[in-house]
Amino acid sequence: MNDTGREARQRELVSRWVHDHGRSVLGYLVGLVRNRSLAEDLLQDVFCRAWQARHRYTDTGKERAYLLRIADRLACDSTRRPRKEIQVADDALRAIEPADGDPSPWESLVRREANEQLDAALETLSEPQRRVLLLRYYGDLGFAEIAEIVRAPLNTVLSHNRRGLSALRKLLVETNES
């Protein structure tokens, strides 16, 4: 296949991946690394790696699991290996970002509250618990598949799930009481 044909195929496949799974993979990365700019950088890397390793992927209808597996590896690597570039704080980044489609003040308020609640919820979870719960939500995966992605025994994954949800429940009860 010549370069033009390969580039066209690449653009087509990457566009489809981004459209079908981009938001889920970004959500997973943001939830895991807790830094929007780093998550966006990793997101680009996920699709680049996915394209480069596409020959290793056998089409079993689990594209999202394939992308989330790559995202998980990259996110874990990035948290263990400090990056050299300067990280901009999320608040500062939001301040200079253009507004998304100019939402109404009410929508902005609701969104901000939801973000704050989500931040607090993720803060209560340990990294393994976050990985399991976020993979379950964004990948719509079973526990056996999650165990395969995080390379942990099934019982460990079930335990992380249960403990994570217990911690979240405690937080929700405290929030409701206050």
Next chain:
Amino acid sequence: MNDPTPEQTDDADAAALDETWSAFCQLLGAGGPQLDEGKLVRHVDGRLARRRANRRAYAALALAASVVLAVSIAWWPQEAGQRQVARAKQPARSAAFDWYDDLSYEIKSAAWTLEAVQSQARGNFDRARWLQQEMDELERELELSSL
């Protein structure tokens, strides 16, 4: 009122966890990040294009390196043959000298050259002296004949 049985406790726990899971899903749904798909596709395209360009540059570099290597390999035996011819013209090696030491060999070779030049010079000097003697005798004979 009776205490709940272990099964009832497990059921209540499971229901509570299901409820928590639903609440967490709602939070993720409401607070999830927005994504500009077009921008992301452009950035991914750009990164992949840069990687392709880098790969091409590395391939060109590797090709140039292999050409240099091939030329070096082809040139080496020829150059080594010339060295052997040059060595054959050198003086016979002395057993008392460490010929495996290249620097010493060079010094010895230079000394031999110097010796050869001096020898030639001595030869020339001897010839000059012989010619001088010949001229002196001829002059003496000329003086005697003129008397």
